[in-house]
Amino acid sequence: xxxxxxxxxxxxxxxxxxxxxxxxxxxxxxxxxxxxxxxxxxxxxxxxxxxxxxxxxxxxxxxxxxxxxxxxxxxxxxxxxxxxxxxxxxxxxxxxxxxxxxxxxxxxxxxxxxxxxxxxxxxxxxxxxxxxxxxxxxxxxxxxxxxxxxxxxxxxxxxxxxxxxxxxxxxxxxxxxxxxxxxxxxxxxxxxxxxxxxxxxxxxxxxxxxxxxxxxxxxxxxxxxxxxxxxxxxxxxxxxxxxxxxxxxxxxxxxxxxxxxxxxxxxxxxxxxxxxxxxxxxxxxxxxxxxxxxxxxxxxxxxxxxxxxxxxxxxxxxxxx
Amino acid sequence: xxxxxxxxxxxxxxxxxxxxxxxxxxxxxxxxxxxxxxxxxxxxxxxxxxxxxxxxxxxxxxxxxxxxxxxxxxxxxxxxxxxxxxxxxxxxxxxxxxxxxxxxxxxxxxxxxxxxxxxxxxxxxxxxxxxxxxxxxxxxxxxxxxxxxxxxxxxxxxxxxxxxxxxxxxxxxxxxxxxxxxxxxxxxxxxxxxxxxxxxxxxxxxxxxxxxxxxxxxxxxxxxxxxxxxxxxxxxxxxxxxxxxxxxxxxxxxxxxxxxxxxxxxxxxxxxxxxxxxxxxxxxxxxxxxxxxxxxxxxxxxxxxxxxxxxxxxxxxxxxxxxxxxxxxxxxxxxxxxxxxxxxxxxxxxxxxxxxxxxxxxxxxxxxxxxxxxxxxxxxxxxxxxxxxxxxxxxxxxxxxxxxx
Numbered sequence: 001x002x003x004x005x006x007x008x009x010x011x012x013x014x015x016x017x018x019x020x021x022x023x024x025x026x027x028x029x030x031x032x033x034x035x036x037x038x039x040x041x042x043x044x045x046x047x048x049x050x051x052x053x054x055x056x057x058x059x060x061x062x063x064x065x066x067x068x069x070x071x072x073x074x075x076x077x078x079x080x081x082x083x084x085x086x087x088x089x090x091x092x093x094x095x096x097x098x099x100x101x102x103x104x105x106x107x108x109x110x111x112x113x114x115x116x117x118x119x120x121x122x123x124x125x126x127x128x129x130x131x132x133x134x135x136x137x138x139x140x141x142x143x144x145x146x147x148x149x150x151x152x153x154x155x156x157x158x159x160x161x162x163x164x165x166x167x168x169x170x171x172x173x174x175x176x177x178x179x180x181x182x183x184x185x186x187x188x189x190x191x192x193x194x195x196x197x198x199x200x201x202x203x204x205x206x207x208x209x210x211x212x213x214x215x216x217x218x219x220x221x222x223x224x225x226x227x228x229x230x231x232x233x234x235x236x237x238x239x240x241x242x243x244x245x246x247x248x249x250x251x252x253x254x255x256x257x258x259x260x261x262x263x264x265x266x267x268x269x270x271x272x273x274x275x276x277x278x279x280x281x282x283x284x285x286x287x288x289x290x291x292x293x294x295x296x297x298x299x300x301x302x303x304x305x306x307x308x309x310x311x312x313x314x315x316x317x318x319x320x321x
Numbered sequence: 322x323x324x325x326x327x328x329x330x331x332x333x334x335x336x337x338x339x340x341x342x343x344x345x346x347x348x349x350x351x352x353x354x355x356x357x358x359x360x361x362x363x364x365x366x367x368x369x370x371x372x373x374x375x376x377x378x379x380x381x382x383x384x385x386x387x388x389x390x391x392x393x394x395x396x397x398x399x400x401x402x403x404x405x406x407x408x409x410x411x412x413x414x415x416x417x418x419x420x421x422x423x424x425x426x427x428x429x430x431x432x433x434x435x436x437x438x439x440x441x442x443x444x445x446x447x448x449x450x451x452x453x454x455x456x457x458x459x460x461x462x463x464x465x466x467x468x469x470x471x472x473x474x475x476x477x478x479x480x481x482x483x484x485x486x487x488x489x490x491x492x493x494x495x496x497x498x499x500x501x502x503x504x505x506x507x508x509x510x511x512x513x514x515x516x517x518x519x520x521x522x523x524x525x526x527x528x529x530x531x532x533x534x535x536x537x538x539x540x541x542x543x544x545x546x547x548x549x550x551x552x553x554x555x556x557x558x559x560x561x562x563x564x565x566x567x568x569x570x571x572x573x574x575x576x577x578x579x580x581x582x583x584x585x586x587x588x589x590x591x592x593x594x595x596x597x598x599x600x601x602x603x604x605x606x607x608x609x610x611x612x613x614x615x616x617x618x619x620x621x622x623x624x625x626x627x628x629x630x631x632x633x634x635x636x637x638x639x640x641x642x643x644x645x646x647x648x649x650x651x652x653x654x655x656x657x658x659x660x661x662x663x664x665x666x667x668x669x670x671x672x673x674x675x676x677x678x679x680x681x682x683x684x685x686x687x688x689x690x691x692x693x694x695x696x697x698x699x700x701x702x703x704x705x706x707x708x709x710x711x712x713x714x715x716x717x718x719x720x721x722x723x724x725x726x
Contacts, residue, residue: 037480097690107423108693110480111623114425114616115689122683130679249612253491256484295495298488305481306473 003149004162005286013282014275015170015239018177021274022232023255025184025267026090026225032265033201033221034102039113040093042252043120044086044226048233049243050124051082053135064140074138079176082234083227090226091219099215117248125245132244135237139169173235180231181271184224188267197221201265250294254281257301263311272312363548370631371541375534390650398529403641404536405598409614410621410637411544411630412590417619418627418703419551420583421563422475423483425615426490430588432610433466434459434595436497439510439605452516456539456596463592464585471584475577490615498607509606516600524600532601539597540634543590547630550586559583560628617644620685623692626699635701648677 023045030038055078065071097112144167151161188194199207200217208214236251237243258277262269277297284293304311378400382393390396409431416424437459441450450458474485497504504510515524516535524531550556558579561569570576599605618637625636655675692699 035480037484097694100694104693104697105421106480107417107421108697110423110483111619112690112693114619115686115693118616118682118686118689120686122680122686126679126683253484253487257488260481260484291499292495295492295499298492301488302474302485305477305485309477309481 002160002162003151004160004164007149007164008162009282009286010279011164011166011170013279015173015278016282017275017278018174019232019235019239019274020251020255020258020278021271022177022180022228022235023251024258024262024270024274025181026229027252027256027259028262028264028267028270029197029221029225031259033197033218034098035106036098036109036113037256038098038225039110039252040097040116040120041225041229042248042250042255043117044090044093044248045229045233045236045251045255046243046245046248047089047120047124048082048086048230049135049237049247050128050233050245051085051230052078052234052237053128053133053243055081056136056138061136061138063136063138064143065138066140071138075172078138078234079231082230084230086230086233087223087227090222090229093226094219094222099218121245121248128245130245132242134242135240137169137238137241139172139238141167141169141241143168144170169238173239176231177235180228181267184228184267187224193217193220253301254297257297257304259311260301260309261304261311263313266311266313269311269313363552364545367541367544367548371537371544375537379533390646394527394529397533399642399645401529401532401536401601402645403638404533404540405594405601406618406621406641407540407634407637408536408543408594408597409591409618410625410633411540411547412587412594413618413622414587414625414627414630414633415547415550415559415590416583416587417622418629418633419556419563420559420580422580422583423480424486424584424587425483425612425619426486426488426493427587427591427618428610428612428614429470429486429490429493430463430466430591431595431598431614432493432497432605432607433588434463434592435599435605435610436504436510436595437462437592438596438599439513442514442600443510444512445505445510449514452514452596452600453518455600456593459596460589460592463595464589467585467588468581471581475580475584487612487615490612494607494610497610504607507606507608509604509609511604513599513603513605515603526603532597536597536601539593543593544630544634547586547590551630555579555582617685620689624688624700626701626703629699629701629703632699632701632703636699644681648681651677 023041026041026044027038030036030041059074059077061074065074093116097116098109101109101112144165146163146165148163149161152159188197196207196212196217197220199210199212200214204214207217232251233243236247254277255274258273259270260273261276262271262273264270277300280300281293281297284290284296289296379393379397381387382391382396387396409427413424413427416422416427438452438455440446441448441455441458442452470486470489474482477485497509498506501507516531517524518531518535551559558569558574561572561574562576562579566576569579617640621637621640622633624640625634626632652675655677696702
């Protein structure tokens with residue numbers, strides 16, 4: 001047994017989990033407020049990674065930036081720009097594809113959501129490429145703090161420890177994701193707009209009677225959710241240095257699983273679910289089942305939905321027709 | 322009083338409130354169609370319609386723009402492949418159109434049907450079961466898979482069910498891919514035996530006609546059965562469940578069984594399509610059954626008009642032909658027509674350099690969104706569905722119970 005490898009994998013899982021959690025938040029917020037599984041959400045994340053790519057090529061960035069002040073500014077620009085663009089994309093999608101169908105049979109917005117997903121993928125596919133494209137990694141991927149864990153033996157059982165590398169890019173992604181999640185919690189819990197969102201989610205008509213502008217509130221929800229997916233897209237580009245037009249499908253499905261596992265409609269649950277799914281995925285690969293990791297994740301989705309549709313933290317989800 | 326009448330009259334008198342208008346519309350027998358005779362004799366109309374279509378379609382090659390696209394055998398081969406999607410679409414129509422359950426993993430049952438044939442009739446397994454019984458076996462195995470997936474999951478609400486089926490649709494190809502000891506992994510199973518039926522000629526890779534006629538016959542039988550089912554007590558129950566599950570349940574419909582049967586029947590049709598597809602292609606591999614198949618078939622059903630069997634069949638045929646032939650020919654046409662590049666400001670549009678095949682999913686996407694916004698009943702709506710979708714009484718009704726954010 002190697003404690004070093006275990007720690008390294010746990011750290012990788014945290015990084016991947018941070019991205020899943022960011023995407024899952026968008027699913028869970030949208031589901032919470034209009035009860036729609038936004039199938040296009042995974043693709044919003046994917047477009048986010050391409051917006052970053054476009055931004056970097058516009059600035060002529062080729063690779064890692066080693067000058068800390070410039071790197072900081074670049075990162076701020078990347079996140080601010082991508083999150084704003086994706087937030088607006090989300091608002092546009094809501095306005096044209098979902099709002100007209102708010103009172104239609106449930107199947108209708110689900111089908112438009114699939115349509116929007118096709119449109120986003122195809123646009124990226126024809127404007128960029130059919131195959132994976134490289135995104136410059138502005139944070140030097142090799143840089144990081146290497147730590148040697150102590151080796152010890154319990155009885156006759158030797159625990160070895162290979163050195164663990166905490167890459168700065170990974171640390172950055174985790175810290176950023178956690179800060180965004182805390183900011184979201186504060187926004188939803190403490191501000192006037194957050195209260196409008198919560199009340200719209202609980203009872204749309206009553207909220208309207210109390211003076212909440214429903215359309216603005218729903219649009220705001222889409223903005224925030226899509227901006228978070230955009231942030232996940234930037235994080236993906238930083239972490240993998242490559243992106244493809246179809247990454248949104250798998251990542252979206254896994255994040256949705258995360259949202260369901262945590263309890264859909266519950267933002268803390270989405271974050272928890274994201275990290276759990278990433279751990280399951282990483283450690284099933286570590287145990288030699290990498291080819292099965294997708295099947296394992298989707299089986300978990302099915303099992304959770306069948307046996308505990310409220311997820312781990314969800315409380316109120318009445319069984320409805 | 323017949324069971325049919327008793328359901329609808331009971332609903333009519335009940336204080337179900339919201340949705341009962343739609344329910345009543347759903348349960349009203351659809352006898353007011355223009356061709357009243359064929360309306361009453363759906364089986365006959367399917368037989369005549371399929372026979373006429375089967376006879377006329379190969380003649381398309383004689384009409385000028387089409388005659389340049391290839392020989393008659395190429396056309397017939399394409400039509401036979403289109404038939405696979407027609408079968409898939411009429412099957413998915415039961416699940417999505419009639420019962421209102423969004424199934425996004427429909428390709429899984431297609432894969433199961435195809436692999437069933439591969440096990441039953443290939444050197445890989447050493448078995449050589451004839452094609453015709455295998456059709457039934459494939460349908461039965463797919464139906465079993467449908468029941469296995471459906472039994473635990475059909476209690477879920479519509480959108481959760483959609484996700485579960487999507488997950489199932491992802492798992493099945495992964496299993497076929499990774500269980501390589503039993504499925505030969507990525508390479509799949511090849512050299513499947515061809516069907517044999519002396520009466521309609523020699524099934525071979527060169528001669529597409531027997532396949533064409535076979536698939537037309539399978540479609541005709543499937544459509545006849547589905548029309549009978551739609552008009553049965555079960556069909557009415559499907560529509561009632563689709564419109565308002567709660568009201569349907571309170572009227573004594575066993576909603577779980579009803580939905581389960583929709584799932585199983587949809588899956589068995591998909592299994593039929595899978596068996597035929599495998600026998601025509603001669604090989605199966607996991608990559609043929611990805612989620613694009615499920616979504617393409619869904620687009621076909623939505624475009625054709627959910628709930629209308631003929632509409633869905635025509636929709637599937639048209640979409641398949643556009644995708645497999647239309648876009649390719651459009652490329653050739655534009656490339657050879659010498660349309661000069663257009664410059665509008667910064668934008669340079671050079672149509673002759675555009676590969677329209679790349680835009681296939683953009684077209685599907687726009688079609689799905691546009692259809693839902695402008696004409697949710699599809700291009701060829703079923704009378705009933707149209708009535709329901711444009712029911713004014715129900716416009717304000719929506720699910721208000723929401724989960725907290």
